[in-house]
Amino acid sequence: MEDNQLPSQTNDQNRIQPINIEEEMKSAYIDYSMSVIVGRALPDVRDGFKPVHRRVLYAMNELGNSYNKPYKKSARIVGEVLGKYHPHGDKSVYDTMVRMAQEWSMRYTLVDGQGNFGSQDGDGPAAMRYTEVRMHRMAEAMLDDIEKDTVDFQLNFDDSLKEPTVLPTRIPQLLINGSTGIAVGMATNILPHNLTEVIDGCFAYIQNRSITAEEMCNIIKAPDFPTGGIIWGMEGVKQGLMTGRGRVVLRGRVHVETKPSGRETLIITEVPYQVNRDALCDKIGQLVVAKTIEGIAHVNNESNKKEGTRIVVDLKRDAVANIVINQLYKFTELQTSFGINNVALVKGKPKTLGVREMVAEFVDFRHEVVVRRTQFELREAEKKAHILEGYMIALDHLDEVIALIRNSTTPDIAREGLMTNFGMTEIQAKAVLELRLQRLTGMEIDKIREEHAAIMRLIADLKELLANEGRRFEVITKELEEVKARFGDERKTEITYLADEVNVLDFIEEEDVVITISHLGYIKRTSASEYRQQRRGGRGALGGKTRDEDYIEHLFVASTHHTMLFFTEKGRCYWMKVYEIPEGEKNSKGRAIQNLMQIPPDDKIRTILDIQNLGDKDFVSQHYIILCTKRGIIKKTSLEDFSRPRTSGVNAITIVEGDELLYAKLTDGNCEIMMAVKSGRAIRFPEEKVRPTGRGAIGVAGIEVDDETDEVIGMICVNKEDQSKTVLVVSGKGFGKRTPIDEYRITNRGGKGVKTISVTDKTGPLVGILEVTEKEDLMITCKSGLTIRTAIGDIREAGRATQGVKLIRLDDGDEIAAITKLDEHEEEKVVENAEEGITTGDGVDTVINENSAQEENGSLEDENGTEETNNDTL
Numbered sequence: 001m002e003d004n005q006l007p008s009q010t011n012d013q014n015r016i017q018p019i020n021i022e023e024e025m026k027s028a029y030i031d032y033s034m035s036v037i038v039g040r041a042l043p044d045v046r047d048g049f050k051p052v053h054r055r056v057l058y059a060m061n062e063l064g065n066s067y068n069k070p071y072k073k074s075a076r077i078v079g080e081v082l083g084k085y086h087p088h089g090d091k092s093v094y095d096t097m098v099r100m101a102q103e104w105s106m107r108y109t110l111v112d113g114q115g116n117f118g119s120q121d122g123d124g125p126a127a128m129r130y131t132e133v134r135m136h137r138m139a140e141a142m143l144d145d146i147e148k149d150t151v152d153f154q155l156n157f158d159d160s161l162k163e164p165t166v167l168p169t170r171i172p173q174l175l176i177n178g179s180t181g182i183a184v185g186m187a188t189n190i191l192p193h194n195l196t197e198v199i200d201g202c203f204a205y206i207q208n209r210s211i212t213a214e215e216m217c218n219i220i221k222a223p224d225f226p227t228g229g230i231i232w233g234m235e236g237v238k239q240g241l242m243t244g245r246g247r248v249v250l251r252g253r254v255h256v257e258t259k260p261s262g263r264e265t266l267i268i269t270e271v272p273y274q275v276n277r278d279a280l281c282d283k284i285g286q287l288v289v290a291k292t293i294e295g296i297a298h299v300n301n302e303s304n305k306k307e308g309t310r311i312v313v314d315l316k317r318d319a320v321a322n323i324v325i326n327q328l329y330k331f332t333e334l335q336t337s338f339g340i341n342n343v344a345l346v347k348g349k350p351k352t353l354g355v356r357e358m359v360a361e362f363v364d365f366r367h368e369v370v371v372r373r374t375q376f377e378l379r380e381a382e383k384k385a386h387i388l389e390g391y392m393i394a395l396d397h398l399d400e401v402i403a404l405i406r407n408s409t410t411p412d413i414a415r416e417g418l419m420t421n422f423g424m425t426e427i428q429a430k431a432v433l434e435l436r437l438q439r440l441t442g443m444e445i446d447k448i449r450e451e452h453a454a455i456m457r458l459i460a461d462l463k464e465l466l467a468n469e470g471r472r473f474e475v476i477t478k479e480l481e482e483v484k485a486r487f488g489d490e491r492k493t494e495i496t497y498l499a500d501e502v503n504v505l506d507f508i509e510e511e512d513v514v515i516t517i518s519h520l521g522y523i524k525r526t527s528a529s530e531y532r533q534q535r536r537g538g539r540g541a542l543g544g545k546t547r548d549e550d551y552i553e554h555l556f557v558a559s560t561h562h563t564m565l566f567f568t569e570k571g572r573c574y575w576m577k578v579y580e581i582p583e584g585e586k587n588s589k590g591r592a593i594q595n596l597m598q599i600p601p602d603d604k605i606r607t608i609l610d611i612q613n614l615g616d617k618d619f620v621s622q623h624y625i626i627l628c629t630k631r632g633i634i635k636k637t638s639l640e641d642f643s644r645p646r647t648s649g650v651n652a653i654t655i656v657e658g659d660e661l662l663y664a665k666l667t668d669g670n671c672e673i674m675m676a677v678k679s680g681r682a683i684r685f686p687e688e689k690v691r692p693t694g695r696g697a698i699g700v701a702g703i704e705v706d707d708e709t710d711e712v713i714g715m716i717c718v719n720k721e722d723q724s725k726t727v728l729v730v731s732g733k734g735f736g737k738r739t740p741i742d743e744y745r746i747t748n749r750g751g752k753g754v755k756t757i758s759v760t761d762k763t764g765p766l767v768g769i770l771e772v773t774e775k776e777d778l779m780i781t782c783k784s785g786l787t788i789r790t791a792i793g794d795i796r797e798a799g800r801a802t803q804g805v806k807l808i809r810l811d812d813g814d815e816i817a818a819i820t821k822l823d824e825h826e827e828e829k830v831v832e833n834a835e836e837g838i839t840t841g842d843g844v845d846t847v848i849n850e851n852s853a854q855e856e857n858g859s860l861e862d863e864n865g866t867e868e869t870n871n872d873t874l
Helices: 007-015 021-041 051-062 074-084 090-099 137-143 173-177 195-207 213-217 235-243 277-289 321-331 355-396 398-407 411-422 426-433 442-467 469-487 617-621
Strands: 111-114 132-135 153-155 162-164 179-182 187-190 230-232 245-251 253-258 264-270 296-301 311-315 335-341 343-346 349-352 494-496 512-518 522-527 552-559 563-568 572-577 605-611 624-629 633-638 661-667 671-677 681-686 712-719 726-731 735-740 766-772 777-782 786-791 816-822 858-861 867-870
Touching (some): 021 051, 051 090, 195 469, 213 235, 277 296, 311 321, 355 411, 355 469, 411 426, 512 605
Parallel strands (some): 230 494
Antiparallel strands (some): 111 132, 179 187, 230 245, 296 311, 343 349, 563 572, 624 633, 671 681, 777 816, 858 867
16 A cells, blocks of 8 residues: 555445446336336236226225215325325326316226316316316226235335235226336336226136137227227228237217208217317318318317307308218317237236237236135134134133133233143133123023134135036136126217228118108118008109108009119219118108219219129129210220229219209119100100210210200110010109000100100100019109009000099199109008098198099090090009
8 A cells, every 4th residue: 555545535436336337327218218118108908997097096996085075176186196105296196187077088987087287179177276176986896806915015105104016806907998108118008998888808708718719809809999980991900909919990979960041061979088178179171271171161169068069160052061070070180090019018028919819918917816715714714713613612611711811810821721731822811801791691692603604604615616617717706797787888989991801781781762862862671561552543642751842753562671762863983882872761752863873963863773793793794874964975894993982983974065964773684665755745765775985984975855845754774585574754743654565566766756645734744664574562652742653554555645534633833753663562561540640731741542532524535646535543
């Protein structure tokens, strides 16, 4: 040692340990990471809580702040948690407690709050000194049996108290409320689910421990958010449920309301999870100002606590509601996606879990809790039995025991005497010495013996429970059934499968429906059974409530499994499944068709085709669509050109100025075409006279139209080999007849044709032509909305040039708007009493069946021009 070096300096240098800074940083960072992962950011797979949630509920339980006790100030609870268990900022504790009380944040709230706890519009909660809280019933179910040594305890931050490492929850909290957290190098995002579905999944796992992930997904179908909404597509959801990683697309719920003025309004009643309603309204306003979304006049958030979410979006008069809704989904948070990342702590280590694994971990934890609770209860029962056995020894030697106690100078001597003379243990001797004299009465002695017998039965039962795993799972199942009965509810979030994910037709009952479209473009479908059959000449039934200027223009029958092709007067084609058409009662108005398809406001539906299966390649390649226009143009295009639906529609025919598309028919290439005009002429020519062309072609001449007042009113296509059909024509004032097809000679297309009905002021112009058989029914719809259904077999055949017979009695000024046929002929339904035959003046949907109705006389003109008077009877 040098002379100038002090001894203390030498000792300091000896204590300095040189270390590698890289290794030290690795070690320190790993320690920090694990502290964040385990102690802050990730939930435990067993009770689904992070430490702060667990500490809040445990502190409330220790304070006796239960659901049936008075509220306590939030500041009191926060102080309890901070001072005893959670040495961090008060904001983290209060924010946690607030979130557990918000019904839009938690699928099942755990804290019952009183006061201002914020809102879904982004408003913050009041300060903790103003709000009050107590535990929710469900939270108490998570703390049941915590005093029975069901879970491990650990020392708190200053080793002065003990806190639970996990709660002995009966609720599968991790799945039903989910969890979100960002740790170091990992994160978690577990979405909430429906309690009923999760418990059903637990039942399935208990019954079959080898259940597959896919089978579990059939029970726990998808996340269930507290704010409702619509899950759009299940592919990413199913992947997340099975593997723990996936994606959920969530949409808000929107419906369309029509104001008395006729303008439409979008009403948003549910927004996606964690979406701020005010921020959504602001975003919509910004998009309108930027002209990204056009068609919106005004947006207002009318939400309140009583009625819930209600955001009103007023549309401009020319806006198409369906287009605006799709734009809102595309450009705003009305459609939001959530990533599924199910990371939780399993035995202290982070692990990615599918739903099956999460259910399995919870059930296994419940099994552990039941075992530990049973063991605790067994220990307590055995302690009780041990003391009771000491009582019984004393009772059997009561006089000796009393004498020994009286002769003992101290309690210790008495205790030793009991242990020595009567073979009692120290615990039994102490209990006997503390026994109250009143328990030595005869009745109390009997109670002690009965209590001992009961406790022995309990001990035997608890031992049998510990030895029998099947019974333990029965206990778990019973407790879960109680939870389901107390807290289970229906799903709030609707599940929607995309077209390529599932065959939607499997969920749709196949039935025939009547589809009606009004002149102003309102569409609906109604079960065909709602229309009762009547005799020819009946008064009719109301087919749909319409405005004064509106009337039913199209009426036809189709199966719910079919696809409808809608052709507009400007030559566009749109697609829609029949089951997608809104259902309505027979006298309802229906839904504006512009809200269902992207049809321009200046266009309208003119004709509809019913296609059984657009996916059948053989069927599609062997069929054609024949189109005709009001000016007599006809066009033939392969059905294959229309087999690929587009939401924006496709061009079906090029329409020249002054013309409109009128009708479309499906053919197999081996048909004869008949076209009829309003003046009463019809033409018949073979289909091969019209060669197939592409969708964009104009077409060729089908029938000659004399002047501007005349126009084509219909077209039929009859298979050449089918001789059973006749031609049915109907005039505007309710006259009609059937004529054999052979009476119409075959000509080339483009000619004038021959007379098909004698048009007079009495009959009105020709309005419809159909190919029919006697086994079909005819449905006639008037502009007033009245509808009559009658058997075609009741309409007799007549010559080509006659005026026909009266099919329906019309009110003054009323006219026939549409005719269609029903493929199935039903038995006549006769009204049995007079009251059913009354039609009220307020539009009540009542049918009058007038079998004895007086029929108007008419005149029939044969082809030679001679007139023949008849009674128009069938």
